[in-house]
Amino acid sequence: MNAMAQNAHKAIEATPLLRVDGLTKWYGHVVGCRDVSFEIRPGEVLGIVGESGSGKTTVLNCISGRLPPSAGQVEFDTSRFGPADIYGLSEPDRRRMQREEWGFVHQNPRDGLRMRASGGANVAEPLMNLGGRHYGKMRAATIEWLERVELDIGRIDDKPRHFSGGMQQRIQVARNLIHGPRLVFMDEPTGGLDVSVQARLLDLLRELVRDLGLAVIIVTHDMAVARLMADRLMVMKSGYVVETGLTDQVLDDPQHPYSQLLVSSVLQI
Numbered sequence: 001m002n003a004m005a006q007n008a009h010k011a012i013e014a015t016p017l018l019r020v021d022g023l024t025k026w027y028g029h030v031v032g033c034r035d036v037s038f039e040i041r042p043g044e045v046l047g048i049v050g051e052s053g054s055g056k057t058t059v060l061n062c063i064s065g066r067l068p069p070s071a072g073q074v075e076f077d078t079s080r081f082g083p084a085d086i087y088g089l090s091e092p093d094r095r096r097m098q099r100e101e102w103g104f105v106h107q108n109p110r111d112g113l114r115m116r117a118s119g120g121a122n123v124a125e126p127l128m129n130l131g132g133r134h135y136g137k138m139r140a141a142t143i144e145w146l147e148r149v150e151l152d153i154g155r156i157d158d159k160p161r162h163f164s165g166g167m168q169q170r171i172q173v174a175r176n177l178i179h180g181p182r183l184v185f186m187d188e189p190t191g192g193l194d195v196s197v198q199a200r201l202l203d204l205l206r207e208l209v210r211d212l213g214l215a216v217i218i219v220t221h222d223m224a225v226a227r228l229m230a231d232r233l234m235v236m237k238s239g240y241v242v243e244t245g246l247t248d249q250v251l252d253d254p255q256h257p258y259s260q261l262l263v264s265s266v267l268q269i
Contacts, residue, residue, distance in 0.1 A: 014041040015077065017183060017215050018063065023072035025058050031239040032058035036072070038234060038244070042182065045209060045216040047230030047247065049223065049262070055239035056219045057187065063217070064185045065098055076101075076183070099129050103176030107188035109168035112175070113160050119171045120146070120156035126179040145174040149204060166197035170204070177208060184209075186218040190225060202228050223263065227251055235259045 016039040025032035033055040040046050048056040061067035063074050065086055073085045078097050086094055106112040113122050124132075124142045132138050143153050149170040160168050169189065176184060189205065190198040206229060209216055218229055226233055226247060233250040235243040235258065243256040254260045 014043070016040065017042050017077050018217075019073075019075040019083075020063055021073045021075070023059065023062055023074065024070050025062055025067065026070045031055075033062070033236070033239045036236075036241055038241075040183075040215050040217060042215050043213045044232070045214075045218065045230045047226040047233045048217065048219045048236060049221065049226050049233055050236035051221060051262070053238075054236040056236050058239070059236070060185055060187055060217065060219045064102065064104055065094055066104075079182075099126065100179070101182050103179075103181040103184040105169075105172055105176050105184065105186040105189045107191045109160070109165065109172040112172045113168065115160050118157045118159055119151070119163065122160065122171055123174045123178055126175060130179055141178060142174075145178045146171075148208070149174045164197075166193050166201060169193070169201060173205070173208070177212065177214075180212075181214070183215045183217070186216060188220055188222075189218065190222070191220075198225075205229065223251060235262065 018040045020039070021037050023036040024034050036055075036059055038046070048059060050056045058067065062069045065074075068087060074087065075083050075085050076097070077083050079101060080097070081089070081093070086097070089097065104112065114125070117125070120139070120142050123145055124138045127138045127141060143156065146153050146156060151167060151170055151174075155163075160171060163171065173189075186205075190201055193201065202225065208214070209229075216229070218225075220226055220229075230247045233243075233245065233247050234241055235250065235254075235256065237258045243250060243254065243259045250259060251263055254263050
């Protein structure tokens with residue numbers, strides 16, 4: 001049994017961290033996603049794959065509290081309230097949960113960073129938002145995380161615009177992990193990067209996810225990224241989930257015609 005299969009097997013035995021039931025989102029008369037249900041457990045990485053317009057980003061935005069669904073429930077095992085429908089929480093409680101227990105890595109780091117603040121300030125900000133006031137401790141934690149994402153700590157006071165796209169993404173990763181979240185959402189985290197930069201960033205993400213025991217939901221159209229990162233896959237088409245399963249099973253022996261098409265199109269490139 002390989003490492004991903006072992007992780008998936010262990011996750012099955014744990015209590016769900018996030019449970020999604022019947023998630024549906026309509027944009028007028030157009031379906032964004034329809035009747036999506038799944039669970040994710042601590043330490044598990046779920047990949048959501050599909051072409052543009054398949055509904056995967058809509059699902060990610062709904063389950064991360066960024067876009068209210070038209071129907072269905074998103075239940076998270078919060079530290080403060082126990083299992084709770086996130087849209088049943090008050091707005092302040094939901095925002096607090098998002099700050100304390102979640103991270104969100106955007107495809108474009110500019111969407112997840114304050115470009116006028118320094119790289120170090122960006123990384124430290126989540127600690128300040130959680131009440132951190134000891135400058136020395138926060139700076140030490142920031143330096144530790146810059147080192148963990150393999151950035152030069154001598155550039156701690158440089159603004160993100162002075163970093164390459166790959167380095168900006170590393171700053172965003174550090175910003176989203178420094179406060180110790182239990183669940184991290186990733187939206188095409190290597191999209192738009194050069195192949196060599198993608199490869200090293202993926203290696204780094206895999207190491208951090210493994211070492212920290214994070215639960216991760218990653219959206220990607222790249223099957224290579226899905227294979228490297230995810231324990232399980234959920235394949236979407238036209239707003240519907242058409243296939244789910246262990247990553248190797250779905251990619252090596254896809255059952256649905258659309259999944260077969262996705263996999264074969266990658267092989268033919």
